[in-house]
Amino acid sequence: MAAETRPKRPFRWHIGIFLAPALLVYTAIMILPLAGTLQLSLFRNIEQHQVFVGFENFRTLFGDPNWSVNFWNALRNNVWFFIIHMLVQNPIGVMLAALLSSPRLRFAAFYRTAIFVPTILSFVIVGFAWKLILSPLWGVAPHLMDLVGLKSFFTPWLGKEQYALTALSLISVWQFIGIPMMLIYAALLSIPEEVIEAAECDGITGMSQFWKIKLPLILPSIGIISILTFVGNFNAFDLIYTAQGALAGPNYSTDILGTFLYRAFFGFQLQVGDPNMGAAIATMMFLIILGGVCVYLFLVQTRLRRYQF
Amino acid sequence: MSTATRSLPRTIGAHAILLTYTVIALFPVILVIMNSFKSRAGIFSEPLTPPTPKTFDLIGYTTVIGQGDFIHYFQNSLVVTVASLFFVLLFGAMAAFALSEYRFRGNTLMGLYLALGIMIPIRLGTVAILQLMVASGLVNTLTALILVYTAQGLPLAVFILSEFMKQVSDDLKNAGRIDGLSEYTIFFRLVLPLVRPSMATVAVFTMIPIWNDLWFPLILAPSEETKTVTLGAQLFLGQFVTNWNAILAALSLAIMPVLILYVIFSRQLIRGITSGAVK
Numbered sequence: 001m002a003a004e005t006r007p008k009r010p011f012r013w014h015i016g017i018f019l020a021p022a023l024l025v026y027t028a029i030m031i032l033p034l035a036g037t038l039q040l041s042l043f044r045n046i047e048q049h050q051v052f053v054g055f056e057n058f059r060t061l062f063g064d065p066n067w068s069v070n071f072w073n074a075l076r077n078n079v080w081f082f083i084i085h086m087l088v089q090n091p092i093g094v095m096l097a098a099l100l101s102s103p104r105l106r107f108a109a110f111y112r113t114a115i116f117v118p119t120i121l122s123f124v125i126v127g128f129a130w131k132l133i134l135s136p137l138w139g140v141a142p143h144l145m146d147l148v149g150l151k152s153f154f155t156p157w158l159g160k161e162q163y164a165l166t167a168l169s170l171i172s173v174w175q176f177i178g179i180p181m182m183l184i185y186a187a188l189l190s191i192p193e194e195v196i197e198a199a200e201c202d203g204i205t206g207m208s209q210f211w212k213i214k215l216p217l218i219l220p221s222i223g224i225i226s227i228l229t230f231v232g233n234f235n236a237f238d239l240i241y242t243a244q245g246a247l248a249g250p251n252y253s254t255d256i257l258g259t260f261l262y263r264a265f266f267g268f269q270l271q272v273g274d275p276n277m278g279a280a281i282a283t284m285m286f287l288i289i290l291g292g293v294c295v296y297l298f299l300v301q302t303r304l305r306r307y308q309f
Numbered sequence: 310m311s312t313a314t315r316s317l318p319r320t321i322g323a324h325a326i327l328l329t330y331t332v333i334a335l336f337p338v339i340l341v342i343m344n345s346f347k348s349r350a351g352i353f354s355e356p357l358t359p360p361t362p363k364t365f366d367l368i369g370y371t372t373v374i375g376q377g378d379f380i381h382y383f384q385n386s387l388v389v390t391v392a393s394l395f396f397v398l399l400f401g402a403m404a405a406f407a408l409s410e411y412r413f414r415g416n417t418l419m420g421l422y423l424a425l426g427i428m429i430p431i432r433l434g435t436v437a438i439l440q441l442m443v444a445s446g447l448v449n450t451l452t453a454l455i456l457v458y459t460a461q462g463l464p465l466a467v468f469i470l471s472e473f474m475k476q477v478s479d480d481l482k483n484a485g486r487i488d489g490l491s492e493y494t495i496f497f498r499l500v501l502p503l504v505r506p507s508m509a510t511v512a513v514f515t516m517i518p519i520w521n522d523l524w525f526p527l528i529l530a531p532s533e534e535t536k537t538v539t540l541g542a543q544l545f546l547g548q549f550v551t552n553w554n555a556i557l558a559a560l561s562l563a564i565m566p567v568l569i570l571y572v573i574f575s576r577q578l579i580r581g582i583t584s585g586a587v588k
Contacts, residue, residue, distance in 0.1 A: 012411065012413070014491075014493065015411050017493075018404060019403070019404050019408075021399075021400040022400040022403060022423070022463050022467060023423075025400060025459050025463065026423065026426065026460050026464070029431075029438065029441075029456050029457055029460035030460040030461070032437070033431075033437035033438040033441060034431075034433060034434040036436075036437030037433060037434050037435070037437045095326070096326075096330060099327055102323055105320070105323060106324075107324075110331075111327045111328075111330075111331055112579060113572075113575045113579070114331045114335055115327075115331060116571075116575070116579075117334055117335060117568070117571065118337075119517075120568075120571050121564060122523070122539050122542075122563065123521065123523060124521075124523060124539050124543045125542070125560055125563050126337075128560055129337045129338070130337060132556070133340065138353065138356060138553075140356050144357075174333070177334075227428075231428060231430065235430040237523075238522075241523065265435070265436060266528075275439075278436050279437075282433045282435065285433055286429065289429060289430070289433075293429075
C-alpha cells in the first residue's frame with residue numbers, strides 16, 4: 001500500500017544488507033541442515049552410496065526389535081522426564097515466584113539471585129556434583145538423611161534401575177527451577193496495581209487473591225513455560241550423558257531420545273554409528289517437538305489470549 | 310495496601326519457604342567448593358564442615374593444574390563465546406532493525422521464518438551439520454562452533470531486539486534522515502546505543518547456553534586443540550573418577566568463573582528478564 005503512494009521509490013538495498021548476514025548464517029547452519037537431516041532419514045548407505053529407500057529406516061526403527069525396543073524405552077523415559085518437570089518444577093517455580101512477589105518482602109533480591117544460581121551452571125558441573133552427593137562412597141546424602149531420621153530410606157538412587165530416571169529428573173528440576181520462577185515472577189510484577197487494589201477493596205486477599213486473581217492472569221506465562229519445558233526435555237542430552245554416560249545406565253533405564261540419537265549416530269561399543277538411522281531418530285524428535293509446539297500454538301495459546309489485557 | 314497481606318505469620322512462612330529453597334539451591338555448590346580445599350581424609354571424615362587448618366589442602370588444585378590443560382580449554386571457551394556473542398548481537402540487531410523499521414513485502418513471513426528457530430532446537434540438525442562441517446573442512450575448528458552458536462542464538466536475539474527497536478522513537482530517526490544521515494548511520498549511531506540495555510539481556514541469554522554446551526563441542530570439535538572448558542571438564546572428570554581431590558577442584562574451577570560473572574551481572578540479568586523481554 002505504502003509503495004503505491006510513492007511509486008518511484010528506488011529499491012532499498014539497505015534492507016537487504018541489514019537482513020543478509022542473519023538470514024545467511026541462520027539458513028545455512030540451521031534450516032538447511034535441519035531439512036538435510038529430514039532428507040537423510042529417507043536414504044541409506046549401501047556400498048558407500050547414499051540410496052533413496054523411502055521409509056525403510058523408519059520401518060527398521062519401529063519394526064526391528066533391536067531398534068524399536070530402545071526407541072520406545074527412550075520415548076517412555078522421556079515422557080516420564082517431562083511429567084516430573086511439569087509436576088515438580090513448574091508448581092514449585094510458581095510458588096517461589098508468588099512468594100517473591102509479595103509486597104515489601106525483605107531480602108527478595110538475595111533469594112532471587114541465590115535460587116537462580118543452579119540454572120547458570122553447566123550440566124557437567126550439576127551432573128557430577130550430584131553424583132558425588134548421592135554417592136554412597138562419600139556418604140553426604142545418607143549422613144544428611146540421618147539427621148532427619150530417614151537414613152533407612154537411602155539407596156544409591158542413580159545406580160538403581162527403578163529410581164535412576166526419577167533421580168535425574170529431579171536433579172534437572174533442581175537445575176532449571178530458576179527459569180519458571182523468573183518468568184512467573186516477571187508476569188506477576190506486570191499485573192496492574194489497580195487490579196490488585198480492586199481485589200483488595202472487594203476483600204480478596206492472600207491465598208484466595210492468588211488463586212482467583214493472579215493465577216488466571218499469569219496463565220499465558222505458565223503456557224509458555226510448559227512449552228519451553230517440553231522442547232527442552234525432548235531435546236535433553238547433556239545431563240544424562242554426564243551423569244550416566246552414553247549408555248544411559250543402569251541397563252538403559254535413563255535412556256532418553258537425546259542419548260539414543262547420540263548412540264545411533266556415533267555408535268557405541270559393538271554397535272556401529274549410522275548417520276541415516278540417527279537422522280531417522282532426529283526426524284522423530286522433530287515431529288514430536290513440532291507436535292507439541294503446534295498443540296501449544298493452536299490449542300493452548302488461542303484460548304489463553306482471552307485472559308490477557 | 311491492606312494490612313492483611315503483610316501479617317506476621319504469613320511473612321515468616323514466606324521467609325521459611327524461600328530460605329529452605331535457597332539452602333537446597335546453594336548446598337551442592339557450597340559443598341563442592343568447600344571440600345575442594347580439603348585433604349582426602351578431610352573430605353571423607355567431615356564432608357559438611359568448612360576446611361579447618363587440619364584438613365586444609367590444595368592437592369586437588371595442583372593435580373588439576375598439573376594434569377589438564379584447563380587454561381587452554383578456558384581460552385577456547387572464551388573465544389567461542391565472545392565471538393558467537395558478537396555475531397549474534399550484530400547480525401541479530403541488524404535483522405531486527407530491518408524487520409521493525411521498514412515495511413516491505415514478506416516482512417511478516419521473514420519474521421516467522423526467523424522465529425522458527427526459537428522453538429525447533431538446532432541440535433536436531435546435527436547429522437547434516439556434521440556432514441556440512443566435514444565437507445567444508447571445519448571439523449575440529451573453533452570456527453565450526455562459532456557458526457553453529459551464531460545460528461542457534463540468532464532467532465531469539467532477533468525476536469527480543471525487534472520488540473525493543475519498535476519502541477525507539479520515530480521522530481528521532483526521521484530527524485536523522487532530514488539531516489541527511491544514511492540508514493546505516495541511523496542504525497549504528499542512533500538506534501544501537503538506545504537499545505543497549507536490551508542487548509545486554511540478549512547477551513546473557515545467549516551466553517549461558519553457549520558456555521555450558523556439551524553436545525556440539527563433543528561432536529564438532531573434540532580434539533585436544535579445540536576442547537572447550539565444558540568438554541574438557543567432562544573428560545577430565547571421567548578419567549579421575551577415583552581422585553576425589555582432583556574432581557572437586559576441577560568442579561570448583563569450572564563453577565567459580567561463572568559464579569563470579571553471575572554475581573557481578575545478576576542485577577542486569579534479572580532486570581532483563583523482568584523487564585518483559587520474554588513474556
